[in-house]
Amino acid sequence: MKRISKAKLTGSVVIKKNPESIYNIAINGLNGQPILLSAFKGKKLLFVNVASSCGFTKQYKELQDLSDKYADKLVVIGVPCNQFGSQEKGNASEIQEFCELNFGVTFLLTEKVAVKGNYQHPLYKWLTSEAKNGVKSSSVKWNFQKYLVDCTGNFIDYYYSTTTPMSSRITMYL
Template sequence: MNPLKAFMATLSSKSSPAKKMNVDSIYDIKINAINGKPIELSQFKGKYILFVNVASKCGFTPQYKGLQELYNTYQDNLQIIGLPCNQFGSQEPGNSESIASFCEMNYGVTFLISEKIDVKGKNQHPLYSWLTQEINNGKKDSSVKWNFQKYLVDSNGHFVDYYLSTTNPLSSKITKHLK
């Protein structure tokens, strides 16, 4: 493909303008756990929720350890949900069984892991439409740059902020909200 066609293809592959979702709150968004069973986000009302797009073959994969430590420390008022995604360097190629096994065997993960989803692009999961679009979350627009980007929602379902992959899960940027 010549450079002009390649450039035009990237322009046409850009996502369409943000549209207001047909949900009253983040608690109305549907997503499944890695075992295929629905995760009812409303069960976490009263807790913060940290959403993290995860991958098992990424340089940031050791953050699973910090995420588990964060969960162990703050689980009374925090739910972590890891969301496997294969959109960045094809670093999450596995199926549900291999992902679950990897998380448990290598990092002792006990927090929730969802089904594999897309966090950007035309097949972006509705959860990430809410997390990344100000028109839906009421606070700010963002784009997911890489694996292990983190999104924090407060105990009332309001968007707090997002943190790039380089932010340690135990960073005070995150923990200051949980204390």
């Protein structure tokens, strides 16, 4: 099926190629085990690049609250990244322990990945590329930037770090 959208300036119809499926992207959990994104079909996905030593780190609590409140229709996935101010220096066990002890995090955490640059993980290539997600391109500006995907794997939108997890800009889709 082709995605159709109206061009903003001309009013003409633009036919976009089918986006690649997010469900085909491989990523491992913080424990090293594969996370099968296809297992979450039927639920919305919120991806957040996280860091333990950031001014936005307190958002872990609100991410957990969001995960708990909307558990029947949303999967929150934290993606540790050390590319912004070297604010995620820990190894997998240190990250897990920090998140559990300080914020009671039970939502999924992935392996530490690059969210931008030459070594950008395929997940973030999909999240940030209109050619792959079929909707829009973006760049990851800082820790705790959020990307929302609908229950059938379609890209919805992204939100900068200053948008809190419980913001109506996000929850209006849940």
